Amino acid sequence: LIASLEQVDQTYIMVKPDGVQRGLVGEIISRFEKKGFKLTGLKLFQCSKELAEEHYKDLKQKSFFPKLIDYITSGPVVCMAWEGVGVVASARKLIGATDPLQAEPGTIRGDLAVQTGRNVVHGSDSPENGKREIALWFKEGEICEWTPVQAPWIR
Numbered sequence: 001l002i003a004s005l006e007q008v009d010q011t012y013i014m015v016k017p018d019g020v021q022r023g024l025v026g027e028i029i030s031r032f033e034k035k036g037f038k039l040t041g042l043k044l045f046q047c048s049k050e051l052a053e054e055h056y057k058d059l060k061q062k063s064f065f066p067k068l069i070d071y072i073t074s075g076p077v078v079c080m081a082w083e084g085v086g087v088v089a090s091a092r093k094l095i096g097a098t099d100p101l102q103a104e105p106g107t108i109r110g111d112l113a114v115q116t117g118r119n120v121v122h123g124s125d126s127p128e129n130g131k132r133e134i135a136l137w138f139k140e141g142e143i144c145e146w147t148p149v150q151a152p153w154i155r
Ligand code: RTP
Pocket: 059, 064, 068, 097, 098, 116, 117, 118, 119, 121, 122, 123, 124, 125
């Protein structure tokens, strides 16, 4: 009841090409499902160079930018929209530090990855970017608003 008074946010989570190739899609989806967030969008998708560049436009000046774009476009990704109270910050915690060797055990990157350049998953860094990235990766009609029937605790 108290939670229902709090702000519900959206975040964009993406299994990167290495996560798909390594068969980690189910494992990664499970982490967010089990935590108690609500899935509102899900698709397997081969993204264009243009879309990858738009998504990572804030990193355009970084030396690793070309490698990052090659990586993200190297194979299909799994695009997800998740909703819930505090979902943006919580998802970042579940994902762990950018460098998987610094990520705590128990986090997705801490458990499943080794290299920064192959860190298996992306998560939005603010509620504003959550909205921006969901609008960027999903078309209208691909986001499903639904109400859990018997489980108000998985809001
Ligand atoms: P993400 O956006 O993918 O969730 O990652 P993040 O916020 O943890 O990290 P960010 O600094 O935004 O970097 C985005 C992605 O770029 C790749 N990267 N490579 N030195 C490198 O080679 C390097 N640094 C960053 C990673 O895939 C990182 O997740």
